[in-house]
Amino acid sequence: MRDLNYQLKLLCKHSHEGSFETRVGRERQLSAIANQLHELGFRQLKATSLKQKHVQTLVDLWLKQDLSPGTIKNRMSCLRWWAEKVNKRAVVAGSNDFYGIPDRQFVSDQSKAKDLAEERLALVKDEHVRMSLRLQKAFGLRREEAIKIQPRWADRGKYLHLKASWTKGGRERTVPIRTTEQRAVLEQAKQLAGLGALIPGGRKYIAQLRIYERHTANAGLSKMHGLRHAYAQQRYRELTGWPSPHAGGPSKGKLSEAQRRRDQQARLAISKELGHVREQITAVYLGRYYTMQRNSTNRPTTPALEPPTIRGLNEAQAAAYVGLGVTLFREIGPPPIRVRHRNIWDRLDLDAWLDDYNRRGRAKEENLWPEKKDSISVRTRPTGGSTSSCQTAAEYARALGLKTETLPPSS
Numbered sequence: 001m002r003d004l005n006y007q008l009k010l011l012c013k014h015s016h017e018g019s020f021e022t023r024v025g026r027e028r029q030l031s032a033i034a035n036q037l038h039e040l041g042f043r044q045l046k047a048t049s050l051k052q053k054h055v056q057t058l059v060d061l062w063l064k065q066d067l068s069p070g071t072i073k074n075r076m077s078c079l080r081w082w083a084e085k086v087n088k089r090a091v092v093a094g095s096n097d098f099y100g101i102p103d104r105q106f107v108s109d110q111s112k113a114k115d116l117a118e119e120r121l122a123l124v125k126d127e128h129v130r131m132s133l134r135l136q137k138a139f140g141l142r143r144e145e146a147i148k149i150q151p152r153w154a155d156r157g158k159y160l161h162l163k164a165s166w167t168k169g170g171r172e173r174t175v176p177i178r179t180t181e182q183r184a185v186l187e188q189a190k191q192l193a194g195l196g197a198l199i200p201g202g203r204k205y206i207a208q209l210r211i212y213e214r215h216t217a218n219a220g221l222s223k224m225h226g227l228r229h230a231y232a233q234q235r236y237r238e239l240t241g242w243p244s245p246h247a248g249g250p251s252k253g254k255l256s257e258a259q260r261r262r263d264q265q266a267r268l269a270i271s272k273e274l275g276h277v278r279e280q281i282t283a284v285y286l287g288r289y290y291t292m293q294r295n296s297t298n299r300p301t302t303p304a305l306e307p308p309t310i311r312g313l314n315e316a317q318a319a320a321y322v323g324l325g326v327t328l329f330r331e332i333g334p335p336p337i338r339v340r341h342r343n344i345w346d347r348l349d350l351d352a353w354l355d356d357y358n359r360r361g362r363a364k365e366e367n368l369w370p371e372k373k374d375s376i377s378v379r380t381r382p383t384g385g386s387t388s389s390c391q392t393a394a395e396y397a398r399a400l401g402l403k404t405e406t407l408p409p410s411s
Contacts (some may be wrong), residue, residue, distance in 0.1 A: 004034045007047035011085050018170045019144050020205055029078040033058065048086045055079055055092050059099045069102045076101070094328050111246035111287070113233050114226025123219035129212045130196050131189050132404055135198075136224060138185045139175045140231030143224065147208055150197045151189035160186070162275075173275045178238075200398060232270050232285035239266035245287030266314070277326040279316070313338075313345050318345035322354055 012027040031086065037045055060081070062072045083092045093099065109307040123131045132146040139160055141149070148166040151411045152292055153194055156174070164172040177183055189198065199208045216224060229246075236244040238264050267282040276282070313321060315336075319329035334353040336343035 002034065003145075004036060004037065004045045004047060005031055008034055008082065010180065015085070016165075017081075019166070019168050021144055022168055022170075026078055028099075029075055033078065036061065040052060047082070050079075050083055050086060050088055050091050052091055056099070058357055059101065060063060063100070072096075072101050078371060079371035087233075094324075094332065109148055111229065111233070112226050113246070114221070114223065115230060116221075116224075116227060120219060120221065124215050124216045124221070125218075126211055127192065128200060128208070129215045131192050132198055133216070133221075133224065133227070135187045135189060136227045137231070138182045138226045140235070142173075142228065142275075143212065143294065144168070144205075144209075146199055147199060148205060149189075149193075151186055151193050151270050152195055155186055155190065167275055169275070171275055171277070173272065177298075191388060199280075215364065219399075227286045228274065231272060232282065235270050235273065236286050239269060246285070247287075249287075277330075312344040313347060315343065315345070318350060321345075321347065370395075 001368075008030040009027060012023060012030065016025070017023070018026070034045075036058060037054060040061065041058075042054060045054070058075075062075065076092070076096055076099075078338075080089070080092045083089050086182060099226060121130055121133060125132065132143070135141050135149065136143065136147040141162075143169075145162055145166045149162070154160050154162060155177075157177075159174040159176050161174050162172055164170045167173065177186065192198070216222070233244050233247045240259070242259075249277070265280075267279050267286065270285070271277075271279045271282050274282075274285070311356070316326055317327070318333065318336075319326045322333070323328065324333065334345070334349055336345050338344075
């Protein structure tokens with residue numbers, strides 16, 4: 001195994017960010033990227049050697065291969081993760097527009113919502129898999145969430161609380177418990193799982209995932225992510241009073257101004273329940289009322305957001321105010337003001353932050369993020385139990401060529 005492949009593999013194994021599938025996918029993507037860099041002539045690379053020329057060369061290759069925008073953006077996400085882990089965030093531009101990557105087309109004209117009939121569900125022989133499917137339908141959960149969930153721990157009375165380790169992207173969230181049907185499913189799940197997850201004792205997640213895949217296939221069930229689409233469309237009808245575009249809802253011209261505001265509020269709520277940080281992604285589940293228009297570069301554009309008139313903004317409003325996505329804003333934006341249990345961004349602070357950012361130059365010319373010290377402690381103190389030194393950290397540091405420092409003995 002080449003040095004770069006080995007070091008990237010170590011980076012991935014050292015990190016516990018995101019769900020199991022996210023981590024596996026990230027490791028595969030980075031391994032493929034390392035192989036491409038080798039084929040492009042960068043033979044002596046280390047993980048800490050990532051430079052702008054490597055990123056640009058890769059993007060040029062992907063564009064030349066005519067890969068879909070979604071595929072390229074997924075790979076860019078992996079490159080940004082790599083750059084962050086070796087303290088070189090500024091090597092990869094924050095916006096994909098910098099590289100000329102076109103916007104991805106999320107919205108299909110066809111609804112992907114699926115129903116789960118009881119007679120079809122009865123064909124699934126494994127009781128834990130059946131319960132996971134019921135939870136997917138009742139709460140709009142992803143497959144991994146419905147397998148890993150610990151129902152008794154997650155039940156908080158009026159809502160379901162999902163741990164970060166269960167979810168995609170490592171973002172914990174809550175889903176409201178609104179109906180008697182949801183409550184009944186949850187109580188059945190609690191009875192089946194006991195104090196644990198919907199994974200029988202002694203079995204690991206990956207083994208249960210394979211069982212889920214086998215039993216659903218044997219029952220003739222496929223693309224069960226469609227249950228999540230059906231949940232989103234049901235929630236939209238509850239919140240607005242009319243069906244979504246994918247479910248045969250009215251055209252934009254038939255919505256009043258008040259109804260359009262209700263549409264926007266419903267999409268924001270559904271996006272949060274589904275665990276997405278962008279409201280735009282709800283178009284995949286619900287459809288859009290407007291027709292995508294194209295600009296001079298033949299790339300789709302969405303209607304411009306109205307600038308907020310209030311001074312105190314939430315995270316989504318603050319990100320829109322400075323023209324960034326929520327994820328990037330969360331990484332590089334200014335800190336919020338804490339008001340009770342809420343984070344608020346002052347528009348005046350955002351204006352000052354933009355002015356300061358403009359003075360310091362663009363990310364491709366200058367590192368605008370504070371660098372962390374390139375050192376990893378040889379001794380790591382765990383949160384509980386033994387306080388012995390952790391050899392993994394030392395090996396990890398040596399493999400990446402980082403300096404190490406020894407912590408004083410714990411008292």
